Amino acid sequence: MSVDKDTVKRVARLARIAVSDEEAEALRGDLNAILGFVEQLNEVDVTGVEPMTAVVPMKMKQRDDVVTDGGIADDIVVNAPAAEGTLFQVPKVIE
Amino acid sequence: MSDLTALTIAEIRDGLAGGKFSAVELTRAFLTAMDKARALNAYIVETPEKALAMAAESDRRIAAGTTRRLEGVPLGIKDLFCTEGVHTQAASHILDAFKPTYESTVTANLWADGAVMLGKLNMDEFAMGSSNETSYYGPVINPWRSLGSNAALVPGGSSGGSAAAVAAHLCAGATGTDTGGSIRQPAAFTGIIGMKPTYGRCSRWGIVAFASSLDQAGPLARTVRDAAILLRSMASADPKDTTSAELPVPDYEAAVGRGVKGLTIGIPKEYRVDGMPPEAEALWEAGKGWLAAAGARIVDISLPHTKYALPAYYIVAPAEASSNLARYDGVRYGLRLPGDDVIAMYENTRSAGFGKEVKRRVLVGTYVLSAGYYDAYYLRAQKVRTLIKRDFETVFASGVDAILTPATPTAAFGVEAMALASPIEMYLNDVFTVTVNMAGLPGIAVPAGLTGDGLPVGLQLIGKPFDEETLFAGAQTIEDAAGRFSPEPWWSP
Numbered sequence: 001m002s003v004d005k006d007t008v009k010r011v012a013r014l015a016r017i018a019v020s021d022e023e024a025e026a027l028r029g030d031l032n033a034i035l036g037f038v039e040q041l042n043e044v045d046v047t048g049v050e051p052m053t054a055v056v057p058m059k060m061k062q063r064d065d066v067v068t069d070g071g072i073a074d075d076i077v078v079n080a081p082a083a084e085g086t087l088f089q090v091p092k093v094i095e
Numbered sequence: 096m097s098d099l100t101a102l103t104i105a106e107i108r109d110g111l112a113g114g115k116f117s118a119v120e121l122t123r124a125f126l127t128a129m130d131k132a133r134a135l136n137a138y139i140v141e142t143p144e145k146a147l148a149m150a151a152e153s154d155r156r157i158a159a160g161t162t163r164r165l166e167g168v169p170l171g172i173k174d175l176f177c178t179e180g181v182h183t184q185a186a187s188h189i190l191d192a193f194k195p196t197y198e199s200t201v202t203a204n205l206w207a208d209g210a211v212m213l214g215k216l217n218m219d220e221f222a223m224g225s226s227n228e229t230s231y232y233g234p235v236i237n238p239w240r241s242l243g244s245n246a247a248l249v250p251g252g253s254s255g256g257s258a259a260a261v262a263a264h265l266c267a268g269a270t271g272t273d274t275g276g277s278i279r280q281p282a283a284f285t286g287i288i289g290m291k292p293t294y295g296r297c298s299r300w301g302i303v304a305f306a307s308s309l310d311q312a313g314p315l316a317r318t319v320r321d322a323a324i325l326l327r328s329m330a331s332a333d334p335k336d337t338t339s340a341e342l343p344v345p346d347y348e349a350a351v352g353r354g355v356k357g358l359t360i361g362i363p364k365e366y367r368v369d370g371m372p373p374e375a376e377a378l379w380e381a382g383k384g385w386l387a388a389a390g391a392r393i394v395d396i397s398l399p400h401t402k403y404a405l406p407a408y409y410i411v412a413p414a415e416a417s418s419n420l421a422r423y424d425g426v427r428y429g430l431r432l433p434g435d436d437v438i439a440m441y442e443n444t445r446s447a448g449f450g451k452e453v454k455r456r457v458l459v460g461t462y463v464l465s466a467g468y469y470d471a472y473y474l475r476a477q478k479v480r481t482l483i484k485r486d487f488e489t490v491f492a493s494g495v496d497a498i499l500t501p502a503t504p505t506a507a508f509g510v511e512a513m514a515l516a517s518p519i520e521m522y523l524n525d526v527f528t529v530t531v532n533m534a535g536l537p538g539i540a541v542p543a544g545l546t547g548d549g550l551p552v553g554l555q556l557i558g559k560p561f562d563e564e565t566l567f568a569g570a571q572t573i574e575d576a577a578g579r580f581s582p583e584p585w586w587s588p
C-alpha cells in the first residue's frame with residue numbers, strides 16, 4: 001500500500017499537525033518507505049494466532065475505590081501556557 | 096579526568112565508607128568534569144546546587160552512620176524522567192519550560208537510596224532515534240573517536256546523553272529507557288554496560304511515555320556490578336503503574352559473581368546478518384568461547400520470526416506513540432502557538448513543537464490506526480508479536496538459560512552520516528535489540544572489544560522474564576574476559 005500527498009495531509013489533519021506542501025511531499029516519501037518496509041509482515045502466517053495484549057501475563061491491578069489524590073489544582077495549571085486562576089485558557093470553542 | 100570520576104559505584108561506596116573522600120568532594124569532581132565536557136553536549140541541564148545539597152546530606156548521613164544503599168553516588172538522569180521542579184522535556188521543544196510538580200518512581204527510588212542528581216541528560220526527542228541526532232538540544236557527541244580521526248561520531252540513541260556521560264566519566268552511572276534498544280545500542284556504541292530489565296520490573300510512572308507496551312527503564316554503568324547495584328534501587332513494585340510487576344526485587348549484586356558454570360547459552364542463527372563487520376562476528380565467536388571456558392554449554396538455536404520483529408515494531412511503536420503524544424496540545428503544558436480557532440492552535444503548536452522524526456512516527460501511527468487499516472497493520476503486528484514471543488518461550492522451554500547475540504550490527508557511525516539515508520536505514524540499528532522489547536524480556540549489552548578502527552563493539556545477553564540475575568552473571572563473565580574500555584579524554588581542555 002502506498003500513500004499520496006492528499007492522504008498524508010488527511011492523516012496529518014487527524015494527527016493535528018499542520019504540514020506545508022513541501023513537508024507533505026517529504027513525509028509522503030518517508031511514509032511510503034516505512035509502509036513498504038512493514039509490508040513483509042504479510043509473509044507471516046498468522047492464522048489462529050492471538051494478538052498480543054500483554055508481554056508479561058499479569059492480572060490488572062485493582063485498588064479500593066477511594067480518593068487517593070486531589071486538591072492540587074494549582075499544581076495542575078502551573079505549567080499551562082495560558083491559565084486564569086485554576087482554569088486552562090483556550091481559544092473560543094463555541095460561537 | 097580526575098581520579099574520583101574514574102571510580103566505579105562499588106569503589107565509591109567503599110571510599111565514602113572508609114572516609115577516603117567526602118560525597119561533596121566527589122560531586123565537585125563530577126561537576127568540574129561536566130564543565131570541561133560541554134563539547135559532548137551530554138547534559139541538557141546541570142543541577143549543581145541540588146547536587147551539592149544532596150551530597151552534603153549524604154556526608155551527614157555517613158557521619159551519623161545512617162548510610163543508604165546508593166549514598167553519595169552522583170548520577171545523571173535521562174530527560175525522559177520527571178524530576179520535581181527540574182527541566183523535563185524529553186528533549187523536545189513541545190514541552191517547552193515544563194517543570195514537573197512530581198518525581199518519577201524510578202528517580203524517587205534512587206534519591207530515597209541516597210543518590211545525588213547531577214543533571215538531566217540529552218536524548219533523542221521523545222526517545223525516538225538511534226543516534227541522538229533528533230534532540231531539540233542538538234546531537235550528543237560520542238566520547239570515542241576512530242583511531243587517527245577527529246570526526247565526530249554519534250553515541251547511539253535514544254539514551255545517547257546517558258551513554259556518553261557514563262563513558263566520559265561525567266557521572267558514576269545514569270538512567271536510561273529502552274523501547275527498541277535505546278539503552279543497549281548506545282551502551283554498545285560507547286563501550287559501557289546497558290541493562291534493559293523485564294517489562295514491568297521498573298515502574299513507568301513519571302516517565303514521559305513513548306510506546307507504553309514496550310518502554311522500560313534501566314541503568315547504564317561502567318561495570319556489570321555497578322549496573323546491578325543501580326537496578327536494585329531503580330526497580331520496585333509500584334501501585335501507581337498497573338503494569339509494574341508485584342515481585343520482590345532481588346539483590347542483583349549478589350548474582351554478579353556467581354558465574355555461568357552449568358548454564359546453557361543459545362546462539363540464534365538468525366542474528367547473523369549481511370554487512371556485519373568481521374570484528375563483530377569475531378567478537379561474537381570470542382563471547383561464545385569465554386562463556387564456554389567458564390563452564391557454560393553453548394547450543395545453536397533458532398528464533399525463526401526474528402526478521403519480522405523490526406517491521407512489527409514500526410507498526411506497534413508509532414501506533415502507541417501517536418496515541419501517547421496526543422496529549423501535547425498546547426493547553427496543559429509546554430509550547431503553545433496561536434491559531435484562528437482551537438484546531439488551528441493544536442495544529443500550529445504540534446507542527447512547531449515536534450521534530451521531523453516524531454512527526455514521521457506520529458503520522459505512521461495515525462495512519463495504521465485509522466479506519467480500515469487497523470486489522471491489516473496493528474492487529475497483524477500484534478499477532479506477529481505473539482509469534483516472536485513464542486520463539487523465545489520455545490527456546491527457553493528447551494533448557495536454554497540465556498541467549499548470546501551481537502548488540503548492534505555495526506560500531507558507532509559519524510554524526511550526520513545517515514542524514515540522507517531512508518529512515519529504515521537508521522531503524523536497522525535496532526535489529527538485534529528490538530526483539531527483546533517485543534517479547535518483554537530482559538537484555539544486557541556488555542562491551543566485548545574494539546574494532547580495527549578502535550571503536551567499541553558489544554555483545555547482548557537475552558534472558559527469561561525476571562531472570563536479570565543470570566544476565567548479570569553472564570555479563571560479568573564476559574567483562575572478566577574482555578576487560579573494560581575507556582576513551583581518550585580528548586574533550587577535556
